[in-house]
Amino acid sequence: MSTTTRTLGRLTLRPVDPQHDAELLHRWVTDPKAAFWLMQDAKLEDVEREYMSIAAHPHHDAFLGLHDGEPAFLMERYDPRYVELAGLYEPEPGDIGMHFLTAPSETPISGFTRAVITAVMEHLFTDPAVERVVVEPDVRNTAVHALNEAVGFVPERELDKPEKKALLSFCTREQFEKATGRSARA
Numbered sequence: 420m421s422t423t424t425r426t427l428g429r430l431t432l433r434p435v436d437p438q439h440d441a442e443l444l445h446r447w448v449t450d451p452k453a454a455f456w457l458m459q460d461a462k463l464e465d466v467e468r469e470y471m472s473i474a475a476h477p478h479h480d481a482f483l484g485l486h487d488g489e490p491a492f493l494m495e496r497y498d499p500r501y502v503e504l505a506g507l508y509e510p511e512p513g514d515i516g517m518h519f520l521t522a523p524s525e526t527p528i529s530g531f532t533r534a535v536i537t538a539v540m541e542h543l544f545t546d547p548a549v550e551r552v553v554v555e556p557d558v559r560n561t562a563v564h565a566l567n568e569a570v571g572f573v574p575e576r577e578l579d580k581p582e583k584k585a586l587l588s589f590c591t592r593e594q595f596e597k598a599t600g601r602s603a604r605a
Contacts, residue, residue, distance in 0.1 A: 427531055428487040430538040432494060435481040437474050441467035443483075443490055450523040455560045457582055478502050482542075484519075484535060492535045493520045496543065499553050507578050508587055513550025515543055536566050540595050544603035550592060555585035564588075571598035 435444070445466040448458040458466065473481045478501040484492035497503055497516040504516060519539050521532050543549050556563045558577055564586060571594035575587045592603045 427528060427534045429485075430491075430534065431485045431488075432482040432538075432542055433485065435470050435474065435483050435493070437467055437470035440483055440490075441470060444470060444493065447493065447520060447522050452523045453520055455557045455563070456520055476502070484538070486531075491522050491524075491531075492539075493522075494518070494539050494542070503580075504553065504555060504587075507580065508553075508575075510553075511551060513548060514553050515546070515549045515551075516553045516555070517543060518554070533566060533569060536570050537599055537601065540570050540590070540599075541601060541603060544592050544595065552590045552595075554588050554590075555580065556588075557583045558586045569598065571595040 441463060445461065445463045447453060448456045448466060449461055451459075453459070458469075461469075470481055473479045473495065478498035480496045482494045482496070483490055484494055486492070495518040497518075499505070499508070499514050499516040500510045502516065504510070517539060519536060521535055524531075540552060543552055552572075554567060554572060555578070556567070564574070567588055567590070570590065572588040572590040573594065575589060578585050578587050590598075595601070595603050
């Protein structure tokens with residue numbers, strides 16, 4: 420997957436290599452900025468084990484996002500019928516779940532996180548089977564709620580997950596296109 424933004428450079432995705440990427444991902448998920456990722460106290464081995472488990476799972480994938488070829492974000496894609504939301508809502512055909520995390524940075528780039536979520540959504544919608552993206556961020560994560568809204572997500576309801584109170588939100592292909600002015604056709 421490749422997306423070029425006008426001023427922010429080129430964003431691409433590749434599958435996470437759990438053994439090769441574990442040290443990098445460990446730095447990201449344990450950074451204070453990643454508090455809502457819920458891995459603050461994870462050891463390197465925990466992160467490697469988590470991403471090996473995701474790599475082996477038939478309904479969950481992880482991708483390392485690159486900005487102009489350099490690691491800059493993480494995206495997870497999952498089938499909500501089997502992972503994260505199984506039994507917590509009634510999935511519709513074409514639903515896909517998503518998590519994303521931007522890397523901590525000493526020199527933040529204005530608009531970068533919004534460019535990342537836009538590129539992630541474009542990537543998800545390149546699959547013609549995907550009709551709607553599902554997210555379940557922590558209800559306290561107001562920054563991600565604003566980003567989600569900016570790309571077309573509409574909150575449905577709060578739900579209790581074992582690890583958090585989540586805001587279940589959905590974004591259809593049409594909502595994404597209307598919110599961003601970008602085509603999301605496969």
